[in-house]
Amino acid sequence: MSDDEEIILADLPDDELVLQMMDDLYDGLKEEIEESVQILLSRGWTPYDILTKALVAGMTIVGHDFRDGILFVPEVLLAANAMKGGMFILKPLLIETGAPRMGKMVIGTVKGDIHDIGKNLVGMMMEGAGFEVLDLGINNSVEKYLAALESEKPDILGMSALLTTTMPYMKVVIDTMIANGIRDDYIVLVGGAPLNEEFGKAIGADAYCRDAAVAVETAKSFVARKHNQMAANG
Numbered sequence: 001m002s003d004d005e006e007i008i009l010a011d012l013p014d015d016e017l018v019l020q021m022m023d024d025l026y027d028g029l030k031e032e033i034e035e036s037v038q039i040l041l042s043r044g045w046t047p048y049d050i051l052t053k054a055l056v057a058g059m060t061i062v063g064h065d066f067r068d069g070i071l072f073v074p075e076v077l078l079a080a081n082a083m084k085g086g087m088f089i090l091k092p093l094l095i096e097t098g099a100p101r102m103g104k105m106v107i108g109t110v111k112g113d114i115h116d117i118g119k120n121l122v123g124m125m126m127e128g129a130g131f132e133v134l135d136l137g138i139n140n141s142v143e144k145y146l147a148a149l150e151s152e153k154p155d156i157l158g159m160s161a162l163l164t165t166t167m168p169y170m171k172v173v174i175d176t177m178i179a180n181g182i183r184d185d186y187i188v189l190v191g192g193a194p195l196n197e198e199f200g201k202a203i204g205a206d207a208y209c210r211d212a213a214v215a216v217e218t219a220k221s222f223v224a225r226k227h228n229q230m231a232a233n234g
């Protein structure tokens with residue numbers, strides 16, 4: 001196909017459309033991403049499959065090329081913006097599952113860190129699974145986390161960090177919770193690309209979750225355990 005010939009997204013079969021979406025995400029084409037998301041929805045794709053198989057998969061490629069110095073911050077910002085366009089369409093659909101209220105989560109990215117795509121995904125998936133989610137946004141200080149715990153009384157605190165320089169701040173938050181005698185009142189889940197299970201253990205979190213699906217499963221099992229304990233204690 002020549003360059004000036006426009007691709008009609010709706011004419012592409014599913015597999016080609018998904019590949020095209022990865023290209024469009026890479027090029028930061030928000031409108032095309034939004035259109036493709038709508039096309040896949042109209043073809044019966046589940047919001048979850050669109051999110052994971054097209055958007056998250058596409059963002060992974062962007063991530064690799066950013067790491068390797070092929071893409072730079074402005075391009076990645078455009079890609080992130082295109083991804084957000086797609087997520088904005090999917091969010092209400094993911095939430096619309098009518099799942100019973102499972103519990104409440106306060107989630108935020110730690111101080112010094114402005115990455116929020118993964119955190120937003122976790123929040124969306126948690127809402128989709130029936131959790132009430134209060135999103136504190138990015139760049140959260142220990143004071144902001146503690147104030148939200150105090151006012152919202154959630155079951156779960158979720159912290160996100162994407163930088164090796166900001167991930168230690170999670171320990172600052174947990175240590176302050178310990179010092180204030182409130183650590184055990186909450187289930188603390190942590191996540192973000194540079195983290196791993198050992199790090200989660202070392203800083204005293206209840207669990208590290210590698211992705212949003214694991215976050216939902218982990219949250220469900222911890223909340224169930226907490227409710228059982230409460231029932232056993234009368």
Ligand code: B12
Pocket residue numbers: 056059060062063064066067068073074076077080107112113114115116117118119121122157158159160161162163164165189190191192193194208209210211212213215
């Ligand atoms: C997009 C992006 C950006 C965008 C962010 C846009 C936005 N609104 O978020 C922009 C361009 C702004 C950006 C800026 C920077 N970035 Co950046 N960025 C990325 C990139 C390419 C993708 C991150 C992403 O969105 N991934 C997709 C999501 C879906 O995945 P995720 O975040 O990992 O989240 C999943 C899991 O980790 C988990 N999870 C995440 N959070 C949580 C929380 C909880 C509670 C749970 C349970 C689970 C969980 O579930 C999520 C969903 O499945 C990564 C590369 C990478 N491979 O991660 C670099 C990366 C994180 N960035 C990096 C860097 C260096 C920077 C900058 C310092 C660059 C600069 N020189 O200015 C700045 C930092 C600014 C700051 N102070 O924060 C480095 C970090 C390296 C390091 N060792 O610390 C990376 C790894 C790229 C690289 N290899 O060099 N970045």
